[in-house]
Amino acid sequence: MVCNRCIMVVEEQMNKWALPISHIALGEVTTSASISPDLLETIRKELDMLGFELIDNKRLQTVERIKTAIIDLIYQKDLGQKLNLSTWLEKELHQDYAHLSAWFSEVEATTIEKFFIAQKIERVKELLQYDELTLSQIADQMHYSSVAYLSNQFKKVTGLSPSQFKQSTENTRMPLDAVKSYK
Incomplete structure (x- = not known):
């Protein structure tokens, strides 16, 4: 869910x-x-x-809890300027990050960090489509260190710059449960 x-x-x-x-x-x-x-x-x-x-397998349940926690973090909560994802997940799920990371990579064939970035970029797409915030405001809200860093990461994940994405007629977003990671 x-x-x-x-x-x-x-x-x-x-x-x-x-x-x-x-x-x-x-x-x-x-x-x-x-x-x-x-x-x-x-x-x-x-x-x-x-x-x-x-899902009734403990490993799969844990991976789903990781994904849900990350989505919740990005969409429901303040990311926090100095968020350390591994420390945050350890506290949130009460498990060692190395253990969480290994299970996640095994089940999803990607890293937690790549999944986190893909989810952040999906949120940035949503904010771009709303057209209510400037790119600078979006970078600030999503706690990127600069607009340039956001733009570079966005292009790496989507193949488009944020402005190209906004101008594109095919700037469709993915359902959150379909977002895996970037290559």
Whole structure:
């Protein structure tokens, strides 16, 4: 789940199956109910039809928690001028960063840092499309050290400069759950 509407859809499904929700947030839902293997398979199939995946493997769950935490950081919170991503993730997920990084790279075939940059660039695209902020303001909001650094990173990831992206008629954005990393 990568947005509040996703949470609502999953919550509706949980209610449909009469499963009490102990906790629901982006990327996770917990129930106190026992779930039979048959119901679990039904849940898996119905969520799949809605575009969701039921993840019951600890490694995959951890990777999804990393992705959700990064998306939440970029879209919901202040990035902070001196954010150290590895330290922040260790505190957020209560696990050693080396362990998190190894699992993430194994599952996603990219690094956490590249995923973070790809998500930041996706947010920059969104802000460019809104056309409410200058590139300098966007760089400041996304805590880039300079407009030049943002522009260089943007071009490296997208192949376009920010101004070319704004002028492009095909300046489409990707769904957040489809953003993997840049090459």
